[in-house]
Amino acid sequence: MSESWFKREILTPRRLAFNVLFYGSHLALFAYGWYSQETNTKLSALNGLKFSVWTSRGAGLVLAYDGGLILVPMLRNIVRIVRPKLSWLLPADENIWFHRQVAYSMAFWAMVHTTAHYVNFINVERTQVRKEIALHIHYQEAGGITGHTMLLLMVLMYTTAHHKIRQQCFEAFWYTHHLAFFFMIALYTHATGCFVRDSTNPDYISTFPFYSTQHCLGYESWRFIIWPGILYFGERIWREIRARRTTELSKVLVHPSGAMELRIVKPSFKYKSGQWLFIQVPDVSRFQWHPFTITSAPEDPYVSVHIRQVGDFTQALGERLGAGPSVVASLTKAAMKAEEKVDDAAPAFDRGNFVEIDANATTRPMPLVRIDGPYGAPAEDVFKSEVAVLVGAGIGITPFASILKHIWYMQRKGNLGSLRRVEFFWICRDAPSFGWFQSLLQEVEAAQTNPDFLRINIYLTQKISEDMMWNIAVNDTGAPYDPLTLLRTRTMYGRPNWKSIYTGIRSAIETGRYLPGREASLRTKVGTYFCGPSALAKVVREHALAASTSSIDFTFAKEHF
Amino acid sequence: MGEFIWHHWARVVSIFASVYLVWAGMWGIAYRKFFWDFVGGHLDTVNAPPIGGFHPGPNSAPFLEIIVKVPLIQILSILFGLFTLLLEYPAPFMKQTSLYRSFVARAVLLVLQSFVAVFFYQGTNAAIYGTIAAFAYGRAAMRGEMMEEAKENRGKASAA
Numbered sequence: 001m002s003e004s005w006f007k008r009e010i011l012t013p014r015r016l017a018f019n020v021l022f023y024g025s026h027l028a029l030f031a032y033g034w035y036s037q038e039t040n041t042k043l044s045a046l047n048g049l050k051f052s053v054w055t056s057r058g059a060g061l062v063l064a065y066d067g068g069l070i071l072v073p074m075l076r077n078i079v080r081i082v083r084p085k086l087s088w089l090l091p092a093d094e095n096i097w098f099h100r101q102v103a104y105s106m107a108f109w110a111m112v113h114t115t116a117h118y119v120n121f122i123n124v125e126r127t128q129v130r131k132e133i134a135l136h137i138h139y140q141e142a143g144g145i146t147g148h149t150m151l152l153l154m155v156l157m158y159t160t161a162h163h164k165i166r167q168q169c170f171e172a173f174w175y176t177h178h179l180a181f182f183f184m185i186a187l188y189t190h191a192t193g194c195f196v197r198d199s200t201n202p203d204y205i206s207t208f209p210f211y212s213t214q215h216c217l218g219y220e221s222w223r224f225i226i227w228p229g230i231l232y233f234g235e236r237i238w239r240e241i242r243a244r245r246t247t248e249l250s251k252v253l254v255h256p257s258g259a260m261e262l263r264i265v266k267p268s269f270k271y272k273s274g275q276w277l278f279i280q281v282p283d284v285s286r287f288q289w290h291p292f293t294i295t296s297a298p299e300d301p302y303v304s305v306h307i308r309q310v311g312d313f314t315q316a317l318g319e320r321l322g323a324g325p326s327v328v329a330s331l332t333k334a335a336m337k338a339e340e341k342v343d344d345a346a347p348a349f350d351r352g353n354f355v356e357i358d359a360n361a362t363t364r365p366m367p368l369v370r371i372d373g374p375y376g377a378p379a380e381d382v383f384k385s386e387v388a389v390l391v392g393a394g395i396g397i398t399p400f401a402s403i404l405k406h407i408w409y410m411q412r413k414g415n416l417g418s419l420r421r422v423e424f425f426w427i428c429r430d431a432p433s434f435g436w437f438q439s440l441l442q443e444v445e446a447a448q449t450n451p452d453f454l455r456i457n458i459y460l461t462q463k464i465s466e467d468m469m470w471n472i473a474v475n476d477t478g479a480p481y482d483p484l485t486l487l488r489t490r491t492m493y494g495r496p497n498w499k500s501i502y503t504g505i506r507s508a509i510e511t512g513r514y515l516p517g518r519e520a521s522l523r524t525k526v527g528t529y530f531c532g533p534s535a536l537a538k539v540v541r542e543h544a545l546a547a548s549t550s551s552i553d554f555t556f557a558k559e560h561f
Numbered sequence: 562m563g564e565f566i567w568h569h570w571a572r573v574v575s576i577f578a579s580v581y582l583v584w585a586g587m588w589g590i591a592y593r594k595f596f597w598d599f600v601g602g603h604l605d606t607v608n609a610p611p612i613g614g615f616h617p618g619p620n621s622a623p624f625l626e627i628i629v630k631v632p633l634i635q636i637l638s639i640l641f642g643l644f645t646l647l648l649e650y651p652a653p654f655m656k657q658t659s660l661y662r663s664f665v666a667r668a669v670l671l672v673l674q675s676f677v678a679v680f681f682y683q684g685t686n687a688a689i690y691g692t693i694a695a696f697a698y699g700r701a702a703m704r705g706e707m708m709e710e711a712k713e714n715r716g717k718a719s720a721a
Contacts, residue, residue, distance in 0.1 A: 067669065118683050122592045128614045131606040134682070155690050159573040169565040257666060449563055 026062050026105060042198040042217060047116065049123050050491030056116035057196070059109045061219055062334050066106040068186045068225030071109045073099040078231070080376040087121045107158065114151065114305045130200075142193030146186035171288065186231045191218040222502070242268070243280065243370040252366070253356050254323045259308065262321075263294070263302040264369055267555060273297055273406035274382070274529075277373030279305065284316045289372060293398035297405035303371065306398055320367055343408065381557070382407075383417035385527035387505065387514075391540055393427040393532025397437055400531070404454075411453075418525075420531070421452065423505070425496060427459045427532070459493045499541055502547035502554065509552055528556045568664055568706050575671060576649050578690035579642040582674065585683035586639035593604060593629045594682035604669030609706055634680050641674040645649075664702040671695035 008018055037057035038047060046053050073079065073095035121134035121144075137142040160166070160176040192209065193214035194202035251263040262279075271277070271294055279287035288315055295305040296538045309318045319368065382388045382403055383519035403425070410416050426437075441456060448454055508514035509524055528544045530537050541556045549556045577648040608614075618623060648655050648667070669719050675691035678684035691695025 115584070118588060119592055122594055122682065125615050126610065127592075128606075128610050131604070133599060133602075133615050134594070151686060152689065155693070156575065159570060159577060162570075162573050165566070165570050168569065172565045172570070181721070340594075418719055464584065515584055555705075 006137050007022070014546070018067065019206050022101065022105075026065070026109070029062050029065050032056040033058035037196075043128055045198070045521055046196065046399075048127065052116045052119035052123065056113055057219075057465075058118060059113035062109045062112055062220065063106060064187075064219065064221030064225050066109065067184070068228055070099065070102045071184070071228040072108065073102075075228070075231055075235055076375050077235055083376050103158065103161075106196045107154065110151065111153065114147070116148070124283070137195070141195065143190055143195045144193070146190045150183055150186045150190070152188070154181045161414075174288070178240075188229065191220075191222065191282050193218040193219075205425055243372045247369055247371055249366045249369045252321050252323060255306075259306045260318060260321065260323050261304055261306050262369070263296075264371060265302050266371060269303055269371060269374070271303070271374035272348045272400035275374035275376060275402075276399070277305070277371050279377065280370040281317055281320065282319055282370070283314065283367040283369050288313060290314075293402070294374065294403040295398055295405075297402055297409055299406070299409040305532070306401070307393060353453050360533060382529060383410075383419050385393045385525040385555070386418055386420045386522070387423065387509070387526040388419060388421070389423045389425070389505070389526060389528045391425040391427070391528060391532070393536055394429060396530075396532035397428075398424055398531075400426075400529075401437060403512060403529075404441070404444050408456075422454045423457065425457045425459070425501075426452065427461060427496065427536070428459075429462050429521065431485070458494070459496050460491050460493050461495055498543035499546075500536070502543050505554055506547045506549065506554075510549075522555055523551055525555065528554065530556065530558045566701075566706060567697050567703035567704060568708065571647050571664075571701060572629070573665070574690060574697060575619075575645060575694035578671070578687050578694055579645040579649070579674070581690060582642035582678050582684060583639050583646070585678070585687050586601035586635045586642065586681075588631045589628075589635035589638070589681045589683045592682070593632055595624045596680060596682045597624070598619070613658050616713045625716055630680050633662070634677060635684075637673070638678050638681070638687075640685055641670075641677055645670060645674060662708045664698045664708070668695045668698040668702065671698065 008015065009019055015521050034054045034057065036042060037056050039283040040047075059174045076095075078375070079095055121137045124130050124132065124137065125134040126207040156176055157179055160173045166173040185250065185291060194204070194211045196218045197203065197215050198217060203212040205212045214530065245266065245268045247264060247266040247269075249262060250265045251261075251533055253261040253263070256260060257497060270278075272279045273294070276291055276551060280289050282286075294300060294303060294309060307314050307317065309315045341447075372549060382390070390399075390400050390403065407416070407422060446456065509526075526544075528540065530540055541558070544554045544556045569698045595617065598615075598617035598621045601620045602615060603618065604615045608721035619630035628635070648661060648670070651661055660666050672695045675688040675695065678691060
């Protein structure tokens with residue numbers, strides 16, 4: 001670990017505020033739960049159990065709080081709407097991170113609560129404060145049954161959500177996590193057994209909620225925490241309805257790099273660039289939804305996604321569309337050949353070409369496709385900063401396809417917001433994957449009237465063989481286009497030096513070369529938008545933030561998948 | 562997406578079960594109770610304890626000896642739990658053992674651990690989770706999954 005725990009959790013003001021609020025509210029609720037049990041004279045019989053019952057009541061209240069919080073970050077549509085309005089307050093893009101924090105907290109307090117109850121029930125049996133045995137409370141009363149069920153469901157959900165398993169087999173995580181439905185039901189009904197009461201026997205009644213609140217003196221927390229559950233359930237139904245609206249797969253293009261581009265027409269689907277969607281192809285899998293970044297701009301008449309055939313879903317999808325691995329392999333081979341033959345005088349534009357799968361030529365019609373979304377991503381904010389630094393690594397380039405296209409459309413309309421300059425970085429391991437994106441970059445590059453507005457920096461990090469090096473050297477000198485990308489911009493080899501890049505931008509702004517006419521008294525915002533592996537993100541973030549001065553704000557935002 | 566790798570999942574469940582068991586075992590020493598004492602036991606609701614209250618049946622007597630009188634089962638459970646944790650985490654010296662590479666051995670270990678855990682009051686959930694982990698290791702063995710070779714097994718470069 002390069003940075004210490006202390007620096008990360010305590011010295012970062014935003015994180016410190018979160019820690020104080022999050023853990024503070026937990027401890028406060030625990031204290032309140034403890035205190036109100038201990039001082040409640042109606043419950044003096046139960047208070048004979050002393051510390052264990054005070055602990056269990058306190059922890060129970062905290063668990064109710066966590067149970068209410070855990071679904072909040074998963075309200076994807078609400079998060080999408082709320083996010084832009086609250087971005088100054090909470091990093092709403094960190095919703096999965098927050099979900100995990102609540103889950104960890106829940107596991108801890110579940111341990112406290114369960115341990116305390118094991119002590120409670122054994123003491124109930126020993127003192128006979130209630131005329132029953134411990135196992136009766138454990139396995140024959142609502143509280144015990146739902147509690148043990150929730151523990152088992154937690155074991156299943158937490159273990160399959162472990163990053164190793166989730167990344168290895170997403171389906172196992174995805175399906176198991178739907179046990180949350182039963183978990184939430186158990187949570188809301190956990191107190192219906194009326195364990196906390198001042199009467200000898202549970203005071204059940206025949207009307208909802210089937211126990212009398214006169215004698216059952218629980219915290220009634222389900223009245224508060226059920227709302228996120230209802231909202232979530234409603235949202236899932238709404239997503240299902242929305243996904244069923246008319247959607248048509250209009251075109252499938254296969255790019256030589258192996259990526260399939262699906263162009264989908266769905267008039268009811270409105271989105272912004274940089275967002276992503278879930279896609280479902282019932283022919284391939286009836287229930288699975290897979291996330292993909294939208295690569296078209298909102299101005300385009302269609303929604304497009306670029307899919308590489310890497311997993312079993314995407315490969316099955318390729319087969320179904322008549323663009324299976326064999327087709328792609330032959331295309332890729334052709335592309336590699338074309339690349340080796342760049343020295344043939346014929347302009348190598350053929351490499352950038354794609355093949356359209358003709359729906360009439362294949363015997364099977366285009367499959368039914370459903371899309372759900374869009375869901376937010378920080379890249380929407382690009383137009384709010386003066387200088388946008390877009391960094392994509394590998395396939396992480398996809399959201400920027402949409403953003404660059406969108407910038408291009410906005411440029412034509414002459415409406416760029418406060419955006420003055422765009423620095424675009426693409427870090428890529430191998431040359432063939434330049435393929436599909438290159439045609440887009442070409443278009444954007446060609447459309448630039450102001451040579452300073454968009455700067456494209458492409459880094460190739462692959463080890464280059466000697467042959468290839470000479471090939472590049474021969475074709476590069478004096479040619480108007482870069483031999484690999486066919487852009488006017490030259491490809492750079494090796495990894496970018498982020499420190500010099502950011503200090504370079506800073507000094508260029510300060511000397512006034514970079515943004516002519518910039519008001520020195522106003523703060524300039526340089527926003528970095530990153531998409532790619534988290535190890536690289538950390539490095540870029542560090543250097544970006546380190547470059548901040550009193551008049552220039554460097555910000556950093558990362559996309560999550 | 563990829564295939565579900567059973568022994569990856571089994572490892573996480575096994576760690577979960579063992580941590581639970583060690584914790585439960587410690588509380589089991591403080592609050593001793595034979596889980597199955599209700600079999601043949603009898604609850605006297607008329608009189609107050611110690612005359613009234615719950616009395617285990619005579620068939621529970623041998624278990625009461627090793628759970629209530631001497632917390633043997635609880636201590637054994639803690640040792641089982643700790644050993645499984647050392648094996649699963651894994652501790653550096655465990656990586657070289659053949660036990661570390663065997664799923665069947667782990668399944669057997671977890672079944673034994675769960676069998677011990679199921680006797681005392683606090684340990685039953687750990688027994689359920691341990692059984693789930695044992696089952697998952699059994700699946701892993703049946704499907705012919707292999708443990709990733711520990712790097713230490715290949716010997717140091719200097720020793721070669």
